[in-house]
Amino acid sequence: MMNLRPSDLAREHGLSTQAVRNYERDGCIPPAARTRSGYRVYTEAHAAALRAFLALARAYGHAVATEVMHALGEDDLDDVLMIIDRGHEQLLRDRGTLDAVRATVDRLTADAETVPDRTAAPAPFTVGELARRLRVTPATLRNWEEAGILAPERDRATGYRLFRTEDVRDAELAHLLRRGGYPLEHIAAVLQQIRTAGGTEALSRALEDWRRKLTERGLAMLDAAAHLSRYLEVKR
Template identity: 65%
Template sequence: MRPADLAREHGLSTQAVRNYERDGFIPPAARTHSGYRIFTELHAAALRAYLALIAAYGHRAGGAIMNALHANELDKALTIIDRGHARLLRDRDTLDRVRKAVDHLTSQSENDWDRTGPGIRSIGELAHRLGVTPATVRTWERVGILAPARDPLTGHRIFRATDTRDADLAHLLRRGGYPLDHIATVVQQVRTARGTDELTAALTEWQHKLTTQGLAMLTAATHLDHYLSTPAG
């Protein structure tokens, strides 16, 4: 096969195929007497595996897995794969915690939170509770996620029970990988209209992403197994 033959299957450029060979993502190609590369079914299988790994684990991990395989470090490659599965499991657990937290957070009225919430906190106390820095809390305020009052005497921020609720929700969504502007929209909706349509849509989208990644991992495993069982030559 020529580089163009491998590239055509995936809509790549021939230069991309050459770069993948250079970076060790596919095995080195043999050369003709005139210097042209000769690719085989082994290279085609490697390219399919590498692209499937990208979809499942990302560019960096996909490349690291192929590099490890080509360095005869199978256990290292499998460890990277295991870490990817562990990360996906953590994400699923996080999503489950977000759903449960949202059910709890949005089931109480503002008056309920004033009575049963953790009371007034300083920015340092709130940051410590969440395990983030005060700078992170200030960033959340700047983009509209939090809207604390100010002490009329000192000018310091005052985080009431409902602010803590908003911070809890923001922290969980942030751990789920959502950008700050999206989180601000969700929290604003919960804070004002008490609506959950946007939040429900966000969690549904998050679930879809995790499902898609899980299926991509299955596909990658199939292609990787085929590549490892393809004879050279």
């Protein structure tokens, strides 16, 4: 089996040799053998492990990729597959979320020119009630208000926030877009356009970008699976 230097592994991915040593230290690639003088000696198995780790990191994130490589280091293949399955399950949920947002956008488009009749509206939600509905904390809703995503009225007598029908709609959309990885300032701009212009063009663009990101993540998962399979072959 051909011996490789840290620089050989680093060069393939545009990394520093220190980064390769850090990955070894963190258990993301197997420990290297040492020469009598203390120099690291890597093999094709280490190169395959690094390819697998980096591909996993692109698909699932650094933390999950590290978790997978640790499980591989312990020869716990069932745990590896369970971690991978969770990632695919999350992707499927995100696709379902995207479909739900699209359905909401269709409704918003149909109702865009309709002025809400506040006298016929249902009773407003309190911050606690809306937080329970979305399964977030009240602090999260207050952060969204500070970011300009939500603009609830205040009860004149108590000063409490009142989330009416359109506020609940905005909160639900914000929650879904956050699941898509969008920053607060982006979501605030989208919802501001909906509130002021009655249009959903910005939201439609955001959803298309979200769809593209989900496709990229799915393709990255396929690439990671190929590299992981190759590493398992070399590792045996």
